[in-house]
Amino acid sequence: MTELRATIEQETGRIDKVLTGLFPDYSRSQIQLWLKEGVVAVNGQPVKANYKVKAKDALFVAIPEPETLDVIAEDIPLTIVYEDEDVAVINKPQGMVVHPSAGHSHGTLVNALMYHVKDLSSINGVIRPGIVHRIDKDTSGLLMVAKNDQAHESLAKQLKDKTSLRKYVALVHGEISHDKGTINAPIGRSKVNRKMQAVREDGKSAVTHFTVLERFEGFTLVELKLETGRTHQIRVHMQYIGFPLAGDPVYGPKKTLPGNGQFLHAQMLGFTHPVTDQEMVFEAPLPEVFEKTLEKLRKSH
Incomplete structure (x- = not known):
């Protein structure tokens, strides 16, 4: 076990920020993890991340072995x-x-x-x-x-x-009449089934933007851009507005297109490189089963 000790002289503010300044070899995320684990003590007592340090506080960190x-x-x-x-x-x-x-x-x-x-x-x-x-x-x-x-x-x-770029392509049940839309509905754990998520007034903020790419008989191909990243966000939001994902075994209808789960593909990803600051954008083609399903829908349409 590694031990870190320090006595506060002039530093002020939240303890996670102060510790980051005192011990620059450790990241703030690592320090916050120590605080969660209860291995940071001030004057002999464990403290949380929101503790405000005071002059003459004696800090002690018992870093657990990896x-x-x-x-x-x-x-x-x-x-x-x-x-x-x-x-x-x-x-x-x-x-x-x-x-x-x-x-x-x-x-x-x-x-x-x-x-x-x-x-x-x-x-x-x-x-x-x-x-x-x-x-x-x-x-x-x-x-x-x-x-x-x-x-x-x-x-x-x-x-x-919300500065990174995440665009998805999904095939949904139903024919969406409008070309664009935004779903702004908070999401939390379902009260009916703990393994599912649901739109709830007391849930966490969730925003999904969609654009119609192509319409078929009984289905619509949409592009979705995430503002937030809640668990099952796209699947819950599309079900909420009445257009559940095709193939979704949890949030969609049982009778659907043959496949191996929901027709949802994270097609585009963009971010600023953490070291070079270069803007990076990547795109991945649709999986073969997704493409073949679209070809069949186009032919039948």
């Missing part, structure tokens, strides 16, 4: 769209879980990343190394991955500040 990484690197095929020393962009296939969890200890994107990319940020712990954001198992498309903590903090801030 957890042994029990997630196994696996040689799983992985499409790496871009990679440098700081970031990687992955085109995740439909059917792949992003990170290990109960019932999914192997075959995840993280298992594959640990084999192919290796250097990954530690901010989200041993189960989610490098993972800045996620997409559902049966959603395909682009994900950004952080290879160090500095890059992770920058990419996470861009997501929080």
Whole structure:
């Protein structure tokens, strides 16, 4: 165990900011994690991140030993769209879980990343190394991955500040009559089914913009731009306005198009590079099953 000690002389403000200034070798996200874990004490008492430091406060941090990484690197095929020393962009296939969890200890994107990319940020712990954001198992498309903590903090801030670009393509049930729309409806955990999300007045703010790309008999192809990134946001919002995703086993109708889950693809991803400040934009083609389904709909239409 590593120990950090300091006595406050003139510094003021929240303890997480003060500790970041006192110990620049550690990121603010890492310090906030210590505060959550209760390993930061002031005058012998554990404190939270919002504690305001005072003169003569004695700070003590007992940094726990790093957890042994029990997630196994696996040689799983992985499409790496871009990679440098700081970031990687992955085109995740439909059917792949992003990170290990109960019932999914192997075959995840993280298992594959640990084999192919290796250097990954530690901010989200041993189960989610490098993972800045996620997409559902049966959603395909682009994900950004952080290879160090500095890059992770920058990419996470861009997501929080809504400056990153995330565009999806989805096939939905029904024929949407208007060409564009915005769904602004808060999302929270469903009171009926704890495994589902739902539009709730007391939920977290959620905003989705959509544009109609193509109409078919009984279906519409839409492009969706996310302002926020709530769990199942697109699936919940499209169900909410009466146009659930085709193939969605949870939020859509049971009788739908044949496939392997919802027809939802994270097609475009953009962000500012955390080190070079270069604007990066990536695009991934629709999966083969998605394209073939559209061809069939065009022919029947």
